[in-house]
């Protein structure tokens with residue numbers, strides 16, 4: 001390696017952002033933290049800026065910029081604001097690698113900007129790809145971006161597909177991909193208890209420590225629904241080629257089955273620093289701070305089919321993928337609104353998926369030609385989800 005890579009982290013104060021900084025800090029010769037962003041937690045961002053001394057920091061609002069500026073003083077870090085600031089760091093000519101770790105649709109524009117600037121793009125923000133799949137993948141192809149999946153399942157599939165950077169699965173002799181899922185915290189909870197689970201219970205994932213939105217998505221299994229769509233766009237897998245397998249230990253991160261019957265799996269401790277390190281150093285391998293897998297200590301690995309009655313979100317994921325066009329953007333937006341309402345205790349847990357299904361039933365999927373189509377579908381689904389939530393609250 002000739003010189004260190006300049007890294008921009010979109011969503012630096014989140015779970016993925018902090019894990020990325022942890023891995024990068026283990027290799028100061030390889031990686032330089034060039035830009036960091038945060039939406040809230042300006043104190044946390046200030047600490048990160050003082051430690052990593054990035055050239056740029058991006059915040060959402062002018063008042064936050066003032067607060068950060070007074071913490072940092074006149075130093076090395078220039079402070080930028082809002083979506084324009086995020087897009088500026090994503091596409092900055094000196095940035096080699098962008099970690100897209102903003103949660104939700106807010107990450108779409110800066111993540112797309114990184115693709116359009118032809119960057120090495122580490123994709124954690126699955127919502128961006130789910131919403132705008134064909135537009136996103138076209139930008140990656142046209143601008144020769146290198147898209148590397150951070151989601152542990154997709155990173156595992158990528159590792160089980162040597163030499164795969166684009167194309168489709170058939171061309172690589174693949175029969176199907178097996179997407180593992182822990183089943184979240186409510187896999188075995190009595191069905192009648194599901195109605196009254198709290199946000200803190202939903203966010204207490206058995207194997208992973210993650211942000212609150214993705215934790216709720218894991219509890220409803222909407223996370224796996226989004227990942228089915230993500231696998232379609234990343235690997236060209238058809239809905240029939242994507243099978244979800246419940247695997248409560250989260251040790252096998254996913255598998256690829258080939259035409260000759262071989263099944264290749266990627267295993268490891270459930271620690272996001274492994275896929276992050278894999279993508280940061282790709283195609284080399286580096287130390288990630290993750291301990292050895294103690295298979296004898298774990299003793300057994302279990303697998304089971306998913307329970308579609310308990311987790312109707314899975315069915316909605318396949319439905320959105322098959323409907324195509326704007327349908328995945330509708331699914332994603334309705335989910336974001338419903339999850340936010342659940343986290344604010346305005347919606348019961350089981351109503352999350354009910355709201356999404358009602359919004360999908362009301363919407364007519366349209367072809368996705370431009371980003372406007374995505375944003376229109378997103379806005380319409382958000383409006384309808386808010387109405388559905390109000391109507392449910394009025395009934396209680």
Ligand code: NAD
Pocket residue numbers: 010011012013014015016017037038039040060100101102103104106124125126127150151152208209210211212213214272
């Ligand atoms: P998080 O909530 O811990 O962090 C989110 C980050 O995004 C924070 O830095 C926050 O400031 C920033 N952010 C939030 N809203 C924003 C907005 N409107 N504008 C700009 N920035 C905003 O989330 P996370 O768990 O780190 O997840 C980040 C992404 O990675 C999600 O898309 C998630 O699905 C994906 N992912 C996470 C994990 C995991 O283990 N945490 C695993 C796989 C995929």
Ligand code: MG
Pocket residue numbers: 151152153227
């Ligand atoms: Mg995942």
